[in-house]
Amino acid sequence: MKQTLAIAKREITALFYSPIAYVVLGLFSLGTSLIFLGFFRPGDAATLRDTYFWVIWLMIFLVPAISMRLISDEFRNGTIELLMTAPVHDGQVVLGKWLGALGFFAVLLLPLVVFAGVLTATSRPDFGPILSGLIGLILTGGFFLAIGALASASTQNQIISFLLAVGIVSLFTFVTFFLPKTTYVPDDVRQVLNYCNVNAEFDNFNKGVIDWPNLVFYLSGIAFFLFVATQVLQSRRWR
């Protein structure tokens, strides 16, 4: 665990030392502010539910941008050999990098806390859904980052890593969101697709409800993609 945290610390420090992190933070602030202000008018419901809903869509492209360099950067710089010869397990490397990226992602969500502050100054919001929504966003971010870690472990090209991550994330968002709305999907398949849809899983958190099946979905999904990422990284040793 110590090694994992050390890798996470190194990862998060590297992210914050990189100017691109601040550009991402600035752009994310701008994007979320635009969304928030779209639902911020006197008389509107004092909630961040709509903002959170759209932030999920924003994350489809934002999170792969954070994760694309997680492991592929090590390949590109040749530092992967150092990591692989260091006395750490591949799983620890993947977990540490994922934790570091998650830490950075959590910092990215700071503007949402500012929005909650604005709501408090102008109304009497219900903090329960605001908090559960934030938890849901972090879990969703963690899920997308795990997919990003897998994509990043699969290639040394960051662009391919980004596109691969966006593609897989889209399966859990766009595809499972829009496909059930068509007429040719059988009901049973529709139910499965709905269950696999991240937006639907996040919806309960956004309402202010933390439900066990939703937690299981996120945690098992994160564990699965991190496991596969570890296997892919490990395969470098024998390929």
Next chain:
Amino acid sequence: MSKQAPDSSAASQSQRRATYGLNVTVAIVAALGLVILVNAIAAIYLKQFSPLDLTATGAYGLAPQTRKVLGDLKHDYRIVTIFRSGDPDTAPYIRQAGDLIDLYARQSSHIQVEHINPDLEAGRLEQFLGVIADRYKTALQPTRTAIEGSLTVLNTVSKKAAEHRDLINALLQGNTVPEGKLHEELVNALQAFGRMSSDIDKQDQDLHRRLDETLPAYSSIRDALEQYLTQLDDKVYAVLIRQFEQAVRQDKVPDSVKEQLLKMNAQFGDLRKQVEQSIADLRAAAQDNTRPVREYDDVRDSINSSSNPVVVVGPHDVKVIGLESMFRLGAVNKAKPGEQPNVLFLGEDKLTGTLVSMMLTQPPLVVLVSTGQQPALGPNGQYNTVAGRLRNMNFDVRSWSPTGQMGPMGQPQPAGPPPEPQPGQKAVWILLPTMPSRNPMDMGGGPGVQQAAELLQKRLQDGDGVMLMLSVSPSAGFGAAAPDPAAQIASSWGITPQLDRVILRQFTNPDGSTYPSNQFTLTTWPTALPITKALEGIRGLFLNASPLTLAAKPPAGTQVWPLARITGSDLWAQTDLSAQNPKLDPKTAAPSFTVAAAAERDHARLVVVADPLWATDTVTNYGVLGPGTAQNFGAAFPGNTEFFVNSVNWLAHLDQLIAASARVQDIRRIGALSRTAQQGIYWGLLAGLPLLALVAGLGVWLVRRQG
């Protein structure tokens, strides 16, 4: 040896790769299987554990009553919301209703919820409406066959109209028709047939288009067709046949013309037969008022009339709840000036009530007992609105009079035996009031009152529910030899009606003169029983009500509760019912009068309402835009219908069907903001936040550069 080593090493490496690859693949597939298994278990079994509801009001919990109903479900129910997106004003309400409906699916595996956005998922909506249409296909087949047959006849008429137009044209062109009446009539007929072809084609296209809709409006298509065919029959063919028959009798008309006219008349006769047969078929279809046909019309109308309907599809029937009916404004007068009144959310009550009504395996029998010959239901009846509400809940509503009732055309019909409940069927008997009279010599009631009262007394003893609607009766004050038997029943239950008087309130004009009023609106109701507890804030109206006295010590084993109370200043009970402009009588003045009460003894239940008009269509169908507009624009006194329906539910021991008190919807809103404050927030967020991030990045970059 040295030659073999690289080959052997390569083969061994390749073998090793294959083995590792297979191992990894198996591990990944196993992990995926495990993830699917864990999620399946979570989706099925973890549902029984309550979720963590972090909302301030615990908005995502269901009432114990709802949980019980959902736990008792034996069949599968499909709840489909057809909510439109895009309107920011309705968005919070749509969201609240959608969230609630999702909770039902979470609570019961018998509930399947689907959300269809008609703006984005037109195909799915069509598919769903197709499923609804298929349910009623068999029941509606006779109507559809009659309509299609009539359209074929219409098509024939159109083709023949063109032929007749040509024939008449040829007659007129041939200059054989003498100038005069016949010539004029033929010119008119020529014009009529010319118009008819295009008119019929237009009608035909329109009716076919309507018939091809997913949920066709069969009743309206049938009526339109019937009307059109009747017009063709009466106004075209009947007239032409008569005119041509007269023409052929005239000597001045040449034989060749007569021959043509007779030929056409024969064709007109054939067409008339076909048209009349079609009309008869359509009328026969209109008489087919079986339950599925009625239900189809209701479902179709409800889906079309609500912009955001919720459709509940059960094993036996389909119900529709409009989103608008799930919300109601709270007491407006409780809101401070400039503040939005509370919006009450009735979604759970509506939805649970709907499910319960669909679960009823043996719906209760409700008998409207009238003591006069005036029918309770139908075109001349006064209780169609409340009966309609009960029928929507699948209740078996009938009317009966011990003296027989007038038929639809006013003809007297002999009295039949009272309806008999099926074994085990719950029954509610409602004694309708005799209309009030101001004649002190009027002994009240009719010849059937005694007979009806005897029946109700017996039914009460058998454990049925009884509602007595009583009317002021001048004779009551004269110590009538035979007091109102219905009032006697009430008295024996500890509820004594004072039918010799009517409650009035005195108002003062600006000039100091006074005038009485017998109209009282109520928005506050006693909360002892669920019947009226659910009515908090709902407006009700009582007219010409008499006071009820509730016994301080009711008969043994009897419990009595007030249900409606008129309160206010300058109230009194007027005993001289013939007075022209009655004045406040201090002797009978009181701050409040009870006008409705309920009682329970053993398992029998009784409701007494001392007002003859409160449940009539005149009041219940009185809309916010005037008489008869309630259905389209909302009832001015919705409390009256709700009071009636809740009372019947209570009397039938279906307490779970009574809507509980509405929940206050907790929508917290952003307060008023000055323009400066708004500008500050806008620029602070749009420019300030990104700028802050960039400044932080610049700071880090500078520090690292210096370091």
